[in-house]
Amino acid sequence: MSVDGHLEALRREGRIVIVGASLAGLRAAETLRAEGFTGTLTLVGDEPHEPYDRPPLSKQVLLGKVPADHTRLPRRRPIDAQWRLGSAATGLDLAARRVRLADGDTLDYDRLLIATGVRARPWPHELEAELDGVFVLRTQDDAARLHHRLAAGPRRVLVIGAGFTGSEIASACREREVPVTVAERAAAPLVGALGGVVGEVAAELQRAHGVDLRCGVLVTGLEGDSAGRVRKAHFSDGSAVEADIVVVALGATRNTEWLADSGLGAGPRGIACDAGCRAFDVRGIVTDDVFVAGDVARSPHPLFGYQFLSLEHWGNAVAQAEVAAHNMVSASAERRPHLWMPSFWSAQFGVNIKSVGVPPMADQILVSQGSLAEHRFTAAYGYQGRVIAAVTFDQAKWLDFYERQIEQAAPFPPEFTTVDRRPEGHQPVSAGFPDPSQPTHGPTVTLSGYSPTDRRVSFTPRRA
Amino acid sequence: MTSVALLGQILDYANRPDPYPLYAELRRTPVVRDESGPYLVSTYWEIKGLLHDPRVSSDARNLTPDAAAAVGHEQDPDLPPSFLLLDPPEHDRLRRLAMRPFGPPHTPRRVFEMHGELAGIVSGLIDGLRGRDTVDLVDDVSYPFPVTVICRILGVPREDESHFHEWADTIAAGLDPIGTAEERAAMAQAVRQARADLARYLAELIEERRRAPRDDMLSAMATEHGPDGQLSPVEMITTSVLLLIAGHETTVNLITNGMLTLLRNPDVLKRLRGEPGLVVPLVEELLRFEPPVQMLPQRTTLADIDIAGTVIPQGAPLFLMVASGNRDPQRFTDPDRFVPDRPDNEHLGFGHGLHSCFGAPLARLEAQLALTELVRRLDAPQLVEDPPPYRQNAVLRGPRHLPLTIGGVRD
Numbered sequence: 001m002s003v004d005g006h007l008e009a010l011r012r013e014g015r016i017v018i019v020g021a022s023l024a025g026l027r028a029a030e031t032l033r034a035e036g037f038t039g040t041l042t043l044v045g046d047e048p049h050e051p052y053d054r055p056p057l058s059k060q061v062l063l064g065k066v067p068a069d070h071t072r073l074p075r076r077r078p079i080d081a082q083w084r085l086g087s088a089a090t091g092l093d094l095a096a097r098r099v100r101l102a103d104g105d106t107l108d109y110d111r112l113l114i115a116t117g118v119r120a121r122p123w124p125h126e127l128e129a130e131l132d133g134v135f136v137l138r139t140q141d142d143a144a145r146l147h148h149r150l151a152a153g154p155r156r157v158l159v160i161g162a163g164f165t166g167s168e169i170a171s172a173c174r175e176r177e178v179p180v181t182v183a184e185r186a187a188a189p190l191v192g193a194l195g196g197v198v199g200e201v202a203a204e205l206q207r208a209h210g211v212d213l214r215c216g217v218l219v220t221g222l223e224g225d226s227a228g229r230v231r232k233a234h235f236s237d238g239s240a241v242e243a244d245i246v247v248v249a250l251g252a253t254r255n256t257e258w259l260a261d262s263g264l265g266a267g268p269r270g271i272a273c274d275a276g277c278r279a280f281d282v283r284g285i286v287t288d289d290v291f292v293a294g295d296v297a298r299s300p301h302p303l304f305g306y307q308f309l310s311l312e313h314w315g316n317a318v319a320q321a322e323v324a325a326h327n328m329v330s331a332s333a334e335r336r337p338h339l340w341m342p343s344f345w346s347a348q349f350g351v352n353i354k355s356v357g358v359p360p361m362a363d364q365i366l367v368s369q370g371s372l373a374e375h376r377f378t379a380a381y382g383y384q385g386r387v388i389a390a391v392t393f394d395q396a397k398w399l400d401f402y403e404r405q406i407e408q409a410a411p412f413p414p415e416f417t418t419v420d421r422r423p424e425g426h427q428p429v430s431a432g433f434p435d436p437s438q439p440t441h442g443p444t445v446t447l448s449g450y451s452p453t454d455r456r457v458s459f460t461p462r463r464a
Numbered sequence: 465m466t467s468v469a470l471l472g473q474i475l476d477y478a479n480r481p482d483p484y485p486l487y488a489e490l491r492r493t494p495v496v497r498d499e500s501g502p503y504l505v506s507t508y509w510e511i512k513g514l515l516h517d518p519r520v521s522s523d524a525r526n527l528t529p530d531a532a533a534a535v536g537h538e539q540d541p542d543l544p545p546s547f548l549l550l551d552p553p554e555h556d557r558l559r560r561l562a563m564r565p566f567g568p569p570h571t572p573r574r575v576f577e578m579h580g581e582l583a584g585i586v587s588g589l590i591d592g593l594r595g596r597d598t599v600d601l602v603d604d605v606s607y608p609f610p611v612t613v614i615c616r617i618l619g620v621p622r623e624d625e626s627h628f629h630e631w632a633d634t635i636a637a638g639l640d641p642i643g644t645a646e647e648r649a650a651m652a653q654a655v656r657q658a659r660a661d662l663a664r665y666l667a668e669l670i671e672e673r674r675r676a677p678r679d680d681m682l683s684a685m686a687t688e689h690g691p692d693g694q695l696s697p698v699e700m701i702t703t704s705v706l707l708l709i710a711g712h713e714t715t716v717n718l719i720t721n722g723m724l725t726l727l728r729n730p731d732v733l734k735r736l737r738g739e740p741g742l743v744v745p746l747v748e749e750l751l752r753f754e755p756p757v758q759m760l761p762q763r764t765t766l767a768d769i770d771i772a773g774t775v776i777p778q779g780a781p782l783f784l785m786v787a788s789g790n791r792d793p794q795r796f797t798d799p800d801r802f803v804p805d806r807p808d809n810e811h812l813g814f815g816h817g818l819h820s821c822f823g824a825p826l827a828r829l830e831a832q833l834a835l836t837e838l839v840r841r842l843d844a845p846q847l848v849e850d851p852p853p854y855r856q857n858a859v860l861r862g863p864r865h866l867p868l869t870i871g872g873v874r875d
Binding site: 214369370376378397398401402404416418419420441454 | 518521551556767793818
C-alpha cells in the first residue's frame with residue numbers, strides 16, 4: 001500500500017526534471033502528461049531554441065527549401081512545463097537528487113530523465129577550427145550559418161568525413177551546383193554504417209554526381225589566409241585542395257561530461273541503462289530514479305546478443321523517450337522494455353537509403369533483390385548464420401519483410417528465392433566492415449557489452 | 465490438409481450485398497486452402513505480411529501449370545501483362561515510367577492541381593439532376609465522374625466512351641475467378657477480344673498523340689524520355705489499358721458505396737454536411753469498410769511460405785482477401801461499425817507494398833469531392849431500395865444502380 005501510495009503521490013505532485021530539450025526530451029514530456037503525470041515538469045536545454053527537428057538540417061535547410069528556424073518539432077499535446085532553455089546542466093548530485101545548471105541554479109527532482117544527446121565532434125586542431133569558414137553541422141544555428149555561406153556561392157566546399165551527415169552535405173552542395181570535395185579516411189563513404197560493399201555504391205553515386213571524392217586520405221591540416229579565413233586543406237597523400245568552406249563531419253561526441261564524478265555510469269560511449277531505461281551507476285547497480293533516453297543512452301537489446309546498443313536514430317529517440325517516460329511513473333510490474341528495432345533513413349544524391357537492424361554487426365552480405373550496379377537494391381546482412389540487418393537503396397517497400405526476418409532470427413543466407421533476385425544475389429560475400437579495433441569516425445551504431453541473465457527472447461538459428 | 469468451401473459462396477451473386485459474414489467465417493482460419501484450389505488469406509497481419517513479402521509474385525507465369533489451369537490464369541498470346549501482373553524489375557521500371565507524368569517525384573502537383581477541374585465536373589453532373597425527384601447515383605454521377613476524369617488525364621476523347629465502356633467492363637469481369645472450366649474458357653476468350661479491341665483503339669490514339677502531343681498522359685508517355693528511357697509501343701498500350709480500366713471500374717464503386725453507407729448512417733451524413741473536413745478520414749474509413757477492390761486474386765508464391773500455421777506451397781494460387789482483413793477484429797476495434805473519424809486507420813483498401821494503388825491520390829480526391837458535394841447539394845436523399853442491385857463482379861464489388869429519391873438540388 002505504502003509503495004502504491006508513494007507512486008500515486010509522485011504521479012500527482014512529484015517533481016520531474018528532463019535534461020535535454022530536443023526530440024527525446026520533448027516526446028518524454030508529452031508522454032508523461034499523456035500518462036497522467038500532473039506534478040512539476042522542468043525541461044532543461046543548453047540551446048536557446050524550443051525543440052526542433054534535426055534531419056532537415058542537412059537536407060532541406062541547406063537547399064534553402066526550409067529556413068533553419070522553421071524546423072520546430074510539432075507538439076503532440078500541451079506539456080505545461082517550466083522551460084530552462086539556454087542554460088546547460090553542469091552537474092548531478094545523485095544522493096541529494098539535484099541538478100546544477102550553468103547559471104548557478106539548482107533543480108531538485110524525484111525522477112530525472114537524461115536526454116542530452118550528442119554534439120558534433122569538432123576539428124581537433126583548435127586554431128584551425130577557429131578559422132572563418134570552418135563549420136560543423138549539428139544544431140539549428142550551425143545549419144543557418146552554413147546555409148548562409150552556401151547561398152553566397154563559395155568556390156569550393158570541402159567536407160571532411162563521408163558518414164551520413166557528410167554525404168548529405170555533399171549531396172546538398174551538388175544540388176546547389178557548388179563544387180565539393182569529400183575527404184574520407186576509409187576506403188569508401190558510409191563504410192562504418194553500411195560496410196564496404198554498399199560503401200562502393202555510395203562512392204559511385206558521389207562521383208556520378210560530380211563530387212571530388214578522395215578516399216583513404218586524412219586531412220592533415222587547414223590553412224587560413226591573412227584575414228583568418230580558411231583557404232586550403234592539406235591531405236596525407238601530399239595533395240591539397242583550395243576551399244573557402246570546410247565542413248567537419250567526423251561524427252558525434254556524447255554529452256556526458258557534466259556527469260563526470262556524479263557516480264553515474266556515464267562516459268564517452270554514453271550512459272549505460274537497462275532495457276527499462278534506468279541508468280546504471282558506476283558500481284553497475286541500476287538506479288531507480290534516473291532514466292536515460294535518446295542518442296546518449298546505451299541499452300541492451302536481446303535481438304542483438306544483449307549488446308549495449310547506442311543508436312543515433314531519430315526513431316529510437318522517440319521510442320525510448322516514450323518507454324522511459326512510462327516507466328518513470330509506473331510500478332515495476334507495469335514497466336516496459338525498450339526493444340526497438342534499430343532503423344534509420346538518409347536521402348542523398350537522389351537516393352532514398354533505409355536500414356533496419358544492426359548492419360555493423362554483420363560479417364556477410366547478400367544482395368537479395370535488385371542490383372548494386374543499378375543503385376537500386378535490397379541487401380541482407382548476416383551474422384553467424386542469421387539475418388541481422390537489411391539496407392535498401394530506393395527499395396524501402398521491402399524492409400518490413402526483412403524486419404520480420406531479423407525478429408525471427410531467420411537463417412542467413414536466405415534459403416528462399418525472391419522477386420528480382422539477380423546472379424549477384426546467389427552467394428554471400430564479406431560485408432566489408434572496417435576492423436573494429438581501428439579507430440573509425442562514422443558508425444551510427446556502437447556495439448559493446450555483455451549478456452545479462454534475464455532473457456526475454458531466445459533465438460535458435462536453424463543453422464549453427 | 466484442412467480446406468474450406470467458402471470461395472464459391474463469396475463469389476455467389478446471392479451474397480454480393482453482404483459478403484462480410486462469410487469473411488468472418490473465413491478468418492477463423494487465417495490462411496486456408498479453398499477446395500477450389502487457391503489459398504485464401506483473410507486476416508490483416510497475414511495479408512499485410514504477404515503484401516510485403518518478396519517471395520510473393522504477381523506474375524502468373526510463376527504458378528504451377530496445374531494451378532494456372534485451375535484458376536484460369538492463361539497468358540494472353542497477343543498482349544503481354546501490364547505492370548499490375550509483373551514483378552520487379554520490370555514492374556518497377558514500367559510503374560516509374562507511368563508515374564512520371566502522373567505523380568511525384570517528377571510531377572508532384574498533377575493531382576493537386578486538378579482540384580478545381582474535378583470540382584467543376586462534379587458540380588456539372590449534380591446540376592444535371594435539377595428538376596428530378598429520382599436519380600440513379602451510379603449512372604448520373606459516380607460512373608460519369610471518374611470516367612470523365614480518367615479520360616481527361618489520359619487524353620482519351622470522352623465521346624468515345626460508348627466504345628470502350630463495354631471493353632472495360634468485360635476486362636474487369638475477367639478478374640472474377642468464376643465457376644466451371646467452360647465458363648472460364650468463354651470468359652478468357654471474351655477478355656482477350658476486349659483487350660485486343662481496346663488495345664487497337666489506344667494504339668491509334670497514342671500514335672495520334674505522338675504526332676501532335678497535348679497536355680495529357682498518353683502524349684507524355686509517347687514523347688518524353690527520362691532516365692529509364694521510354695515505354696515501348698506495346699508497353700504504352702498495356703499501361704494505358706490498365707490505367708483506363710483502373711480509373712473506370714474502381715472509383716465508381718468507392719463513390720457509390722460511400723453514398724450508400726452515408727444513407728445507411730444518417731447521423732454521419734448529417735455530420736458531414738456541417739463538417740466538410742470530416743470527408744478526409746471518412747473516405748479512409750470507407751476504403752476500410754466497403755473497399756472497391758475486395759480481394760487480390762492474382763498472386764502466387766516463389767517458395768514455400770510458412771505462415772499462420774499453414775505452409776503455402778511454391779507456385780500455389782494465393783488470394784489476399786483485403787476486404788476481410790479490413791474487418792479483422794485483431795487489428796480494428798469494433799470493425800463492423802462505420803466510424804467516420806476512426807483513428808489509426810491503416811486499411812488495406814489500396815493494397816500495400818509494391819503494388820499499392822497507383823491512382824490512390826486521384827481516387828481519394830474524387831471520392832472526397834463527390835461525397836462532399838452530393839451531401840451538400842442533394843436535398844433529403846433517400847434510398848429507394850436497400851440493398852440496391854449489385855454488379856456481378858465480386859472482386860470489383862459495388863452496386864450496379866443506386867436509385868435515390870431527392871427533394872431537390874441546392875446551389
